[in-house]
Amino acid sequence: MTWLLAIPGLPAACFLVFLVSSRRIRERLLPLPAVCSFITLGLSVTALARVWPGGAEEPVWRGVLPFAPLGDHTLELSMALDPVAAAMLIVVTLIAACVQVYSLGYMHRDERKGWYFGVLSLFTSAMLVLVLSDTLLLTFMAWELMGLCSYLLIGFWFEMEAPRKASMKAFLTTKVGDMGFLLALFMIWSTVGSFEYRAVLESLGEWPAAAAAMAGFGLVFAAMGKSAQMPLHVWLPDAMAGPTPASALIHAATMVAAGIYVVARMLPLLALTPWVMEFVLAIGVATALMGGVLACVQHDVKKVLAYSTISQLGFMFIALGAGNAEVALFHLVTHAFFKSLLFLGAGVIIHAAHTQDMRLMGGLGRHMPITAGTFTVGTFALAGLFPFSGFFSKDEIIAVLVHHDHWYAAALALTASFLTAFYVNRLLFRVFSGPEQGELHEGHPSMLASLVVLAGITCVLGFASPTFAEFLGGEGVWPELGVALPSLAVAGAGLVTGWWIYGRRGVVVNTRIYKERFARLYGVLDQRLHFDTFYRQMIVEPFAIVASALATIDRTAIDGVVNGAIGFWKRAAVVAWSFDDAAVDGLVNGLAKIDVSATRLLDDFDNGFVDGIVAGVGHVVTAASAVRRVHTGNVRTYLIGLVSATAVLVWVLTR
Amino acid sequence: MITAAHYTVLASGLFCIGLFGVLNARSALRVVVAVELMLNAVNLNLVAYAVTSGARPASALAFVLLLIVIAAAEVGLALALVVALSRRSDITAIDGYATLKG
Amino acid sequence: MSARDVLFYAYAALSIVCAVGIVRARRLVHAVVWLFATMVALAGIYLTLGSELMAGVQLFVYGGAVTVLALFALVLTRPVPELPARLSSASPWVAGASVLLLLATLITTTVDATELRAGVRPAPSTALVAAELFGRYVVLFEVAGLLLTVALVGAIIVARKDDAS
Incomplete structure (x- = not known):
């Protein structure tokens, strides 16, 4: 079954073709990624047929590439096809195919669409590798590659400031989480001596408690970054600055689900440590609630969807925290379909209305029946209404909570689903009813086709719920009335409230009364619960202050001693400037469009902090008379300090 | 008898001479030349280890060859940078580049 | 002392002398020529190790390509303007002292290491x-x-x- 390699291989090949070909050839080859994604979809269906009826312990196929021999061990990169992977393959390839087709219509006026399709293919390939990967090492590689693609796609319109900033933010925030992944990799390697999923899961009996806790927590932390869980969720709303179809694929359906997927596969390792599981549950509940609350006050259509994605990912975390990976994965699958449907629908709406602000929209329903219909299907699935897929998966999560006696969590999850239903109706009424805008037109046929396919899946997928659980080796059950009725009632209440506020009068509603009555609360919500402010004031600004203080000390105290320093300063500035101009600008011409403030911050960091450290080392090592020579900014003097310090260190360590 | 230690002492000497050259170079090009010397000292070390104590000498030599390739790439780039610097700012004096200064 | 030992000491002395030449050369062209000589001497060292492959590669890559590349770069750059001594902030003495410190550390650790007492096997x-x-x-x-x-x-x-x- 080596043909399975073609599943991630074809999109990667597409990327390579787009990378090396000229713009003219690229323009001609634009449908190539879409064709490839259909082939991969076909291959995935075949793969699923091979795995069917699932539940098997052993993977059907396994391919190993010895990667690096390291002493007694050999690092291997391996892929395996098991039921979980087969199910995810279908999800990823199907949504990727829809997004590729949709993008043909959505991006057809963009100048750099060749690059867009190339990166999208690369992303698809990375996600498929992650799904098929059988070692955590390969998973981590694909994970990082996806992070890169996400960065490139968020910053696709780098001429504008917001996407540039957002791409940096997304990259750095998820990088914070990736430290957790690295920690987990270290712990796993030192404990098991292998990165293979199966080897790790079979060795669970031998894990020391501390190592298991650290590895588990590391994985959870990584997933929190990638899957936008509180408090690392801040990048996802900003990531909406990228092209909408890319958001649908990456920031709704696949990449943000990668965290859930990896944690779900490693769940037995996490379960060794009860507090890690409780932590996952708590984070999930908090995120689900927070995402729901914040989605209610957004005006940008895509940001509403972004916060609802955060909230739904919180639901998946809840299921993981309750110890049920199959339920989490099922919600992942249903959510992937209906959320990408919603994002693609939002793309059509944004194209038609020429704005993302809901307050400027209205009356789109009459002119865009297909979009309105499919979008409504997606929102109802999101709200958890029968018979749409979201109902089944969300219901299962709450049933799991009830069965494990997590009553608080169940109550809070129900609150979150009330909020979901509320903002869903707010979205619907704001966009589709009310007074009409001028010239409105339905989207391009390729865009509508994708919407219809996804909506169809959303309508029927829920009924596959028991089959899905059994396929993954779990126990398939239909929703119980005792759980389903309250959750439906809560969703209904949310919808009615939404209608009461936004839909009742059939015109654009003025919510100013509410805003004024709850001014303080609204202010906090409007500032996204001050997460960004917190990070800025507690981390970024103190850092800058410390850095600039160090820089000032550097300047005043030390340079004051040096005779004739000012003259040198002027020279150095001129030379530094010309160096910047010549070498740095020349080298990074393309990359130089990096966020100015971050650069300045890094600059400060470099100037103040690193200089400080280097200088400190220099102080210790060189004789006192040489101190005034150390702070010249001259790389050579730093090198001398480094050499001396190395010599001393080697001496001390080998004695 | 000549042992591995002889070779490593020689390599240490060459490395330190190269390092001194780097530390005292006036021009960027001279830095590159001195760095080449340091690189060669390291290569000599590796080859000496390979033929005295290594378990798989052939593998070790293969890695030294790869190292030479990578070092060659580095030299090419470094020299290109030197040329670019001199072209754009008329200065190849290494002391001029003090952007690390606070 | 076997012929091989004699060759080793000869090449070692040659390479050290040439390496010092690189550092001491006033003009860059001379430094590059010294570099070439050092590389040839090192190729000889590889021969004493019995590795004619390494010797060949050393001659081709470093003796040939890198030296020529450095000469080209030399031709393409302008002569370095003489900078006032004040700018050269670290004196050669400080640099020399730290390098000597490193050299002393390296040599003592090398000489102490028992693993390195092994004789040379055929390459x-x-x-x-x-x-x-x-x-x-x-x-x-x-x-x-x-x-x-x-x-x-x-x-x-x-x-x-x-x-x-």
Whole structure:
């Protein structure tokens, strides 16, 4: 079954073709990624047929590439096809195919669409590798590659400031989480001596408690970054600055689900440590609630969807925290379909209305029946209404909570689903009813086709719920009335409230009364619960202050001693400037469009902090008379300090 | 008898001479030349280890060859940078580049 | 002392002398010539190790390519303007002291290490090395080739005359 390699291989090949070909050839080859994604979809269906009826312990196929021999061990990169992977393959390839087709219509006026399709293919390939990967090492590689693609796609319109900033933010925030992944990799390697999923899961009996806790927590932390869980969720709303179809694929359906997927596969390792599981549950509940609350006050259509994605990912975390990976994965699958449907629908709406602000929209329903219909299907699935897929998966999560006696969590999850239903109706009424805008037109046929396919899946997928659980080796059950009725009632209440506020009068509603009555609360919500402010004031600004203080000390105290320093300063500035101009600008011409403030911050960091450290080392090592020579900014003097310090260190360590 | 230690002492000497050259170079090009010397000292070390104590000498030599390739790439780039610097700012004096200064 | 030992000491002395020449040379051209001589001496050292492959590579890559490249770069750059001594902030004495410290540390640790008391075994034949390089490590080999290509393309882009200016 080596043909399975073609599943991630074809999109990667597409990327390579787009990378090396000229713009003219690229323009001609634009449908190539879409064709490839259909082939991969076909291959995935075949793969699923091979795995069917699932539940098997052993993977059907396994391919190993010895990667690096390291002493007694050999690092291997391996892929395996098991039921979980087969199910995810279908999800990823199907949504990727829809997004590729949709993008043909959505991006057809963009100048750099060749690059867009190339990166999208690369992303698809990375996600498929992650799904098929059988070692955590390969998973981590694909994970990082996806992070890169996400960065490139968020910053696709780098001429504008917001996407540039957002791409940096997304990259750095998820990088914070990736430290957790690295920690987990270290712990796993030192404990098991292998990165293979199966080897790790079979060795669970031998894990020391501390190592298991650290590895588990590391994985959870990584997933929190990638899957936008509180408090690392801040990048996802900003990531909406990228092209909408890319958001649908990456920031709704696949990449943000990668965290859930990896944690779900490693769940037995996490379960060794009860507090890690409780932590996952708590984070999930908090995120689900927070995402729901914040989605209610957004005006940008895509940001509403972004916060609802955060909230739904919180639901998946809840299921993981309750110890049920199959339920989490099922919600992942249903959510992937209906959320990408919603994002693609939002793309059509944004194209038609020429704005993302809901307050400027209205009356789109009459002119865009297909979009309105499919979008409504997606929102109802999101709200958890029968018979749409979201109902089944969300219901299962709450049933799991009830069965494990997590009553608080169940109550809070129900609150979150009330909020979901509320903002869903707010979205619907704001966009589709009310007074009409001028010239409105339905989207391009390729865009509508994708919407219809996804909506169809959303309508029927829920009924596959028991089959899905059994396929993954779990126990398939239909929703119980005792759980389903309250959750439906809560969703209904949310919808009615939404209608009461936004839909009742059939015109654009003025919510100013509410805003004024709850001014303080609204202010906090409007500032996204001050997460960004917190990070800025507690981390970024103190850092800058410390850095600039160090820089000032550097300047005043030390340079004051040096005779004739000012003259040198002027020279150095001129030379530094010309160096910047010549070498740095020349080298990074393309990359130089990096966020100015971050650069300045890094600059400060470099100037103040690193200089400080280097200088400190220099102080210790060189004789006192040489101190005034150390702070010249001259790389050579730093090198001398480094050499001396190395010599001393080697001496001390080998004695 | 000549042992591995002889070779490593020689390599240490060459490395330190190269390092001194780097530390005292006036021009960027001279830095590159001195760095080449340091690189060669390291290569000599590796080859000496390979033929005295290594378990798989052939593998070790293969890695030294790869190292030479990578070092060659580095030299090419470094020299290109030197040329670019001199072209754009008329200065190849290494002391001029003090952007690390606070 | 066998002939091999004599050769080793001769080449070692030669390489040290030439290396000092690199550092001491007043003019850059001389430094590059000294570099070439050092590389040739090092090729001799490799011969005393019994590795004619390494000696050959050393001559081709460092004696040939790198030296020529350095000479080209020398021709393409302008002469260095003499800077006032004040700017050269670290005196050679400080640098020399720290380097000597490092050298002392390195030599004492090397001499102390028992693993390094082993004599030199015959070097693996070129055929063996080739089998490793093109068998076990063929992927690494290809990647290194790719890296070299990318670096050279990058070097061309960096060193190219700027059309705009």
